[in-house]
Amino acid sequence: GESVGLHLPTLSVQEGDNSIINCAYSNSASDYFIWYKQESGKGPQFIIDIRSNMDKRQGQRVTVLLNKTVKHLSLQIAATQPGDSAVYFCAENTDNNAGNMLTFGGGTRLMVKP
Amino acid sequence: SAVISQKPSRDICQRGTSLTIQCQVDSQVTMMFWYRQQPGQSLTLIATANQGSEATYESGFVIDKFPISRPNLTFSTLTVSNMSPEDSSIYLCSVVAPGSEAFFGQGTRLTVV
Numbered sequence: 001g002e003s004v005g006l007h008l009p010t011l012s013v014q015e016g017d018n019s020i021i022n023c024a025y026s027n028s029a030s031d032y033f034i035w036y037k038q039e040s041g042k043g044p045q046f047i048i049d050i051r052s053n054m055d056k057r058q059g060q061r062v063t064v065l066l067n068k069t070v071k072h073l074s075l076q077i078a079a080t081q082p083g084d085s086a087v088y089f090c091a092e093n094t095d096n097n098a099g100n101m102l103t104f105g106g107g108t109r110l111m112v113k114p
Numbered sequence: 115s116a117v118i119s120q121k122p123s124r125d126i127c128q129r130g131t132s133l134t135i136q137c138q139v140d141s142q143v144t145m146m147f148w149y150r151q152q153p154g155q156s157l158t159l160i161a162t163a164n165q166g167s168e169a170t171y172e173s174g175f176v177i178d179k180f181p182i183s184r185p186n187l188t189f190s191t192l193t194v195s196n197m198s199p200e201d202s203s204i205y206l207c208s209v210v211a212p213g214s215e216a217f218f219g220q221g222t223r224l225t226v227v
Contacts, residue, residue, distance in 0.1 A: 008154060034215050043118075043206050043218030044157070089156060091216070101147065102208075102216050104157040 008087060010109045019077040019112075023090035023105045028071060030092035034102070035064060035075045039086045047075070047088075077110075085112045116141055116209050120219030127197055127226050134193045135222045137207035142187035147216070148180070151204040160205075163190045197226045 013019045025033065031052040036044035050057045050064045050073075057064050063076040073090050090105040117140040127133050137146060145164055149157040160180055161169040169182040183191045194201050202225050210216040 032214075041220075041223075043120075043221045044216075046215045046217070049215055093210075093214075101159060101162065102157075102210065103159075107156045 008107045008109045010111060012111045012113060013080050015080060015082060015112050015114050017080055019075075019080045019084070019110060021075045021077075021088050021108045021110065023073040023075075023108075025071050025073060025090065025092045025103075025105065027092060027094050027103070028068075030094045030103075032093035033064070033066060033073050034091045034093065035062075035073075036089045036091060036104075037084075037086045038089065038107075044089060080110075080112050082112045082114055085110055116143065116217040118207060118209065118217055118219035120207055120222055122222055123220060124223040125225070127224065129198050129226055131197055132193055132195045133197065133224060134191050135205055135207075137190045137192070137219055139188045139209055143209040144187070145210065146184065146190045147208040147210065148182065148190070148192045149206045149208060151206060151221070153203070157206065160192070194224065197224075199226045202226045 034049045035047040037047050038044045048059045048062050048064050050066050055066050061078045065074045087107050087109045089107045091102040093102055119138045121136050145162055147162055148160040150160050151157050159172045160175045161171040161182055163169045163182045163184040165184045165187050179195055181193045204221045204223050206221045207219045208216045
């Protein structure tokens with residue numbers, strides 16, 4: 001069967017190196033941003049989030065940076081491991097008439113070379 | 115957090131038929147969301163399903179093609195009607211707490227032949 005991420009931009013890194021995945025968002029009114037990881041055959045899984053009143057947030061091996069001036073979000077993964085290989089999506093949470101909804105970015109496929 | 119069970123996990127269907135996808139959440143939620151993820155693409159919101167009211171559809175999606183039920187606060191179904199090969203995608207249900215992350219089911223991988 002087909003896999004998620006066949007036609008997505010790909011970032012290839014060596015195991016142990018740091019990875020940086022970038023995302024541009026569209027709505028200046030968005031106030032909450034999330035990074036998701038999607039492995040083949042699975043639904044997206046939450047990695048880390050950040051609110052618009054912050055410009056940096058750190059988790060375990062991951063850091064999210066938010067630049068509201070240029071509407072740019074990045075995900076940094078330290079010491080990348082083979083298990084980090086997946087497709088990564090950023091999402092912005094914007095209120096709509098039906099309540100909170102997520103708008104997803106195009107996604108980046110991360111490939112970790114052993 | 116929320117645990118979402120979605121079924122079937124995959125199916126191969128004949129064109130012209132319909133498939134109903136079920137989504138069960140382990141807690142009561144006000145809104146459930148249905149997404150489509152076409153091969154090699156990101157997630158696109160189909161509709162938002164509220165309990166007790168008609169679903170709200172995004173541009174490009176209509177109720178006749180993707181009827182949705184939301185009989186209670188823990189369950190929803192999405193039907194893909196009169197299927198064509200262009201409907202081959204992964205369909206995902208999701209729940210979101212206000213101003214918080216979304217939780218996703220495993221997805222239903224649909225192939226229409």
